[in-house]
Amino acid sequence: MILNGNNITKQYTRRGEKFNAVNNADFFAWSGDFTVIFGESGSGKSTLLNTLAGVTEPTSGSIEIDGQPIFALKDEERALLRNERIGYIPQNTATLPAFTVAENITLSSSLYNKKVDKAHIGALLNKLGISHLANEYPQNLSGGELRRVSIARALANKPDLIIADEPTSNLDEENSHKVYRLFARLARTGVSVIIATHDKNAFGYSNRVYHMKSGALIPDVGEYGNL
Numbered sequence: 001m002i003l004n005g006n007n008i009t010k011q012y013t014r015r016g017e018k019f020n021a022v023n024n025a026d027f028f029a030w031s032g033d034f035t036v037i038f039g040e041s042g043s044g045k046s047t048l049l050n051t052l053a054g055v056t057e058p059t060s061g062s063i064e065i066d067g068q069p070i071f072a073l074k075d076e077e078r079a080l081l082r083n084e085r086i087g088y089i090p091q092n093t094a095t096l097p098a099f100t101v102a103e104n105i106t107l108s109s110s111l112y113n114k115k116v117d118k119a120h121i122g123a124l125l126n127k128l129g130i131s132h133l134a135n136e137y138p139q140n141l142s143g144g145e146l147r148r149v150s151i152a153r154a155l156a157n158k159p160d161l162i163i164a165d166e167p168t169s170n171l172d173e174e175n176s177h178k179v180y181r182l183f184a185r186l187a188r189t190g191v192s193v194i195i196a197t198h199d200k201n202a203f204g205y206s207n208r209v210y211h212m213k214s215g216a217l218i219p220d221v222g223e224y225g226n227l
C-alpha cells in the first residue's frame with residue numbers, strides 16, 4: 001500500500017477570516033512504515049489525518065491510495081475502502097453504550113456481513129490488556145480502557161492502513177508502550193501505521209517522522225530523520 005498526499009490544503013473560516021488548518025502538505029507513507037506526526041495542539045494534525053483517512057475532503061490537493069485518488073470515488077465507494085482497508089482511530093471515538101465491548105468491536109464486521117475472526121480479536125484484546133473487559137458495557141470502563149477498545153475496534157478488520165489520532169492520549173506509560181508495540185508489530189507485517197501525537201515515546205518505534213506547525217507539514221531530517 002502506498003499513501004500519497006500532494007499539496008493538501010484544508011481551509012476553514014473563523015470570524016469571517018479564512019485560514020489554512022492544513023497548508024500545502026505533502027505526505028507519503030509506504031507499507032511497513034510507522035509514521036509519527038508530531039505537533040502541538042491546533043497545528044492541524046487531526047485535520048490532516050481526517051483528509052488522509054478520506055473523512056474530510058481537502059479544499060485542494062490530492063490523496064491517493066495505490067494510485068487511486070480517494071476523493072474521486074463516490075461516497076459509498078470511499079466508505080467501502082475505509083471499511084476494508086483503513087483502520088481509523090479518531091481523536092474522540094464513541095462507543096455504543098447499549099453494546100458490550102466485544103459487540104462494539106465486532107459491530108462493523110457484522111454490519112457488513114463479514115465473518116468475525118474471533119481468534120484475531122481475542123489476540124488483539126490480549127495485546128491491549130483488555131481481554132477481561134470483553135463482556136463489560138462501556139459505561140463501566142475508564143477513559144484509557146475505552147481508548148484501547150476503540151483501537152481494537154479499528155484493527156478488527158485487519159486494515160492495511162492504520163491512522164490513529166493521539167491513540168495514547170489518556171493512557172499511562174505501560175499501556176502506551178503496549179499500543180506502540182502492537183502498532184510496530186503490525187508495521188512489521190506490512191501494515192502502514194500513521195499516528196499523530198505529542199508523546200515522544202512514539203519516536204522510538206517510528207521510521208518516518210513529520211512535524212506539524214501552523215498547518216505546515218515538515219519532514220524530520222534531524223535527530224529522528226527519515227532517511
Ligand SMILES: Nc1ncnc2c1ncn2[C@@H]1O[C@H](COP(=O)(O)OP(=O)(O)O)[C@@H](O)[C@H]1O
Nearest residue numbers: 012013021039040041042043044045046047048
Ligand atoms: N471544522 C472546523 N472549522 C473551523 N476551524 C476548525 C475546524 N476544525 C479544526 N479547526 C481549526 O483548525 C486548526 C487545526 O485544528 P486540528 O486539526 O484539530 O489541530 P490538532 O489536531 O493539531 O490539535 C485549529 O485552529 C482548529 O481550531
Ligand SMILES: [Mg+2]
Nearest residue numbers: 045046091165
Ligand atoms: Mg487533534
